[in-house]
Amino acid sequence: MKIASKSYRTIWFENNLVKIIDQTKLPHKFIIKDLKTVKDAISAIKTMEVRGAPLIGATAAYGLVLSIIEKNDLSFLQKSSKELIASRPTAINLKWAVDRMIKKLMGVNVKDILKIALNEAKAIIEEDVKFCKNIGLNGLKIIEEIATEKKDTVNILTHCNAGWLATIDWGTATSPIYHAHQKGIKVHVWVDETRPRNQGANLTSYELNEEEIPNTII
Incomplete structure (x- = not known):
């Protein structure tokens, strides 16, 4: 990423x-x-x-x-x-x-x-890397279905950091989000801060920001 x-x-x-x-x-x-x-x-x-x-x-x-x-x-x-x-x-x-x-x-x-x-x-x-990419491609189908049905931004909630920082590339939970973003689907991520180490606030939000994906820490 x-x-x-x-x-x-x-x-x-x-x-x-x-x-x-x-x-x-x-x-x-x-x-x-x-x-x-x-x-x-x-x-x-x-x-x-x-x-x-x-x-x-x-x-x-x-x-x-x-x-x-x-x-x-x-x-x-x-x-x-x-x-x-x-x-x-x-x-x-x-x-x-x-x-x-x-x-x-x-x-x-x-x-x-x-x-x-x-x-x-x-x-x-x-x-x-291959496993994580495939997770993303499979998850992308679900996001595409939601986007088609809503005809609006798809909101996704994440917990902790299961992003590319936890893997080698792509991440697990974030991989479908990155694939959707790259395909031009509008996504917004609710990032829970995840105490006590704040992996969500410190890591997930950080990597989403670097990819210019809208997100809000909760």
């Missing part, structure tokens, strides 16, 4: 670093942070610099890539995987992503393990 008219994903790999948007600074500051080690990835999950189950899973997958870059050793990789899982036990995508990565890497030649790990992490990310 877009920030200041520039397209971003919430996480990406560049020059042996993992880049994230520090969500603890939003909506007041847009800061791209470098994760250099697996401990950085663990810290980002624990402190909610990244949040949302899909994004946490992607961060964990890239965390294992950073682990291999740091120390290409099986015991260190296994230790890193356990620490990543423990960083947010309630996020189901986290354990799923770590388990998938470890399963893929077991028995792999030391010379090839980094390339295979990076490819698998990227595959996890691209799959999530």
